[in-house]
Amino acid sequence: MPKDRARPFIFPKLRLRAALPGEEMGTLYEQSFKAAPIRTIVPPMSSFDDSDAFEAASRSLSARAMAARPMPYLDGLNPAQRAAVEALKGPVLMLAGAGTGKTRALTARIAHLLVTGTAQPNEILAVTFTNKAAREMKLRVASLLGQPAEGMPWLGTFHAICAKLLRRHAELVGLKSNFTILDTDDQLRLMKQLIIADNIDEKRWPARQLAGLIDAWKNRALTPDKLPAAEAGAFNRRGPALYGQYQTRLRELNAVDFGDLLVHMITIFQAHPDLLGQYQRWFRFILVDEYQDTNIAQYLWLRLLAQGHSNICVVGDDDQSIYGWRGAEVGNILRFETDFPGASVIRLEQNYRSTGHILAAASAVIAGNQGRLGKTLWTDGEDGEKLRLIGHWDGEEEARWIGEEIEAMARGTRGMAPISPDGMAILVRASHQMRAFEDRFLTIGLPYRVIGGPRFYERMEVRDAMAYFRVVVSPDDDLAFERIFNTPKRGLGDKAQALIRKLARSHGISLIEGARLAVDTGALGGKAARDLKALVDGIARWRGLMLGAAMSGPGMAPEDDLLIEEDHPIPKISHIELAEMILDESGYTAMWQNDKTPEAPGRLENLKELVKALELFENLQGFLEHVSLIMDNESDESEPKVTLMTLHAAKGLEFPAVFLPGWEDGLFPSQRAMDETGIKGLEEERRLAYVGITRAERVCTVSFAGNRRVYGQWQSQMPSRFIDELPEDHVEVLTPPGLHGHGRMGATASPVAGMMRGSDLHQAAARADVYNSPGWKRLQTNTARPGLRQPAEARHITIDAEAVSAFALGDRVFHQKFGYGAVVSVEGDKLGIAFDKAGVKHVVAGFLVAADSADDVPF
């Protein structure tokens, strides 16, 4: 345990509290009375918690001052929200439908807890799933209280909070408090080693599968010794054993994976009731966001902590449970009332987001699911536009139409107010669907942003660089060393690697020491030995610089933002300089500089970004801890852009206009979901449909295509069964452009052949009255001349013959988004450009200018 265990951090708080003016005697008495013994038992929250307590105390001072006034955060809440805010004690289930002001109620509840003096900021455990949600909650609580909310040390993600707890009690599960948190990549490599060591055919039994299996077990809080007999056959009957070996390896490496953060804490709490008791008393109020997404481990962890006081308020929506495939149990929320007897259930049903038609369509779709808790969303707003449905010939046609529709809506159509591209989103089921849109948008020059995809910290070069940092920070981080000791190439092949590993194993030393031994004993010779020696020496030297540069060693808890710099001497070399030095001297930077692939410049950029990100941290280890828990990367640009993302990524967001393409059986609902989990999978897909529709504020457009290219193969598609479930009264069928065709009709029987599945909507989508539909009029203006579109805004350059002829093969050109490049192909108005930074792209000539005239680009 940290040496500060006995520090009497409570005194400042009690003194301050006792001095509060105008406080009701009873409350004060009760609280100090209750509080005092608790606080002396509770393991002190390491040194910085003193400041928590201090801040908490001063906060409660001003909170009390506020209490004298009316409570402004209650203003404007509807009765249900208000009930949810004021039911402070006992178990509460806040069933919050989409767009019903859930976050508002949740944050007001926290404010209420604080302002009424019911809880101190550090007595509230508030858990979210994402860092984004945690951040947002902090901000909003702060704005409700009119002051910063750093005083809530226990508001965070499940993982961040568990990491914080586990660092305190690591030794109870055989770890040191400076354990590393591995990411997916590290896990995979570790498992692969185990599989190979076990002589299992790695092709038939890939590490990925084992990782999935172990992850699923951890989601269910199953440790190797608790695996039920039913699991014995998993992974060719080797699963349980490999799981045990994996955990052993992790312990040897002083490492945990994400699942372990939860599972270890559960293990600790179960084995140490006294400790659990202390935390139960410490966390007097528990709030959980997105409860429908909790898995079994998270549920158990919460239940352990909530036992006793049962002051647990969970917020969620069973209809928006879309993460079953990664272990979320809708059952948790469905069972809440039985799990916590006497729970009050508060339904937030008034929707502030969408129009009546959109809500009606969403409600009708979700009504197809069984076993819901049941909610009826309503709005006192307008009915607005009906949900729009349109069928297309193929996926490309769909992308083309949506692109044009977006531009039309940005201008304002049919008397509808214009909608900025920022307010529009295309939500797809699977990320590969995005490509058709990206291609199209690039062609027409429609600015877009993709949410999701590989994150900054998951990129290869960033991870390599971080592995270098890790090796310097913790020389026994074998996984990190393994990642980089032959990157850049140092002539170490399988043979050399095996030798080093064997040496390390047999001497019981880390890989890096094994490597040194191999070099020193001459077991390894030649160039490989020289390069390896340079690396090992380098690491030692960098580490020396680091230790000289900062006082902080491993063992502190860098995830605590409150730990601040004060007593650091001015370092001779900053961690930023050190990082640059590491990347340069190791030859890593040079490796990419010498790389001639088109990605290399981008990778170097990312490395620069990475070094820049270091500025926010006091030292390397603080940075590494942060990154292992927080994998996000925001870039905000000013240009209005359409958003492209998956339905999953869209949960919690809202847009004035939403496009839902690809509603075809097999794609959405996904065939795989239905094959693997049957009706359960289908219902989750249906919830996904519900999530999609409810993202829309004013306009929601569902579309499907009759033909689609899947992995290069053309496939005929059937409209989604969810389309049958849309209520006709709330749907307007737009005209498929293929029907009045621009020459495509003749090619195959009917553009919507195979779409006719008997539903009236399908038929309508196929044969809508072409000439009377508003869709037709719009289509006439918008799609009459494919390839010769009108500019949507002034800054779009019209595509014309001149632009085509303006470039020839080999010309240097400039593009606003991709920068400089050279023309490598010409096909009509489409040019293939090999961009210096962005690789080869196909772009319409109108978006390019000759490189030498780039300075007078008109946008």
Place this chain on the structure above:
DNA sequence: TAATAGAGAATTTTT
């Protein structure tokens, strides 16, 4: 040991 050609697989994703 490194480069290259060929095979095989390719929802959804946070921490």
Place this chain on the structure above:
DNA sequence: TTCTCTATTA
């Protein structure tokens, strides 16, 4: 189709 991983070959 396209990317990644593996086996082959120089």
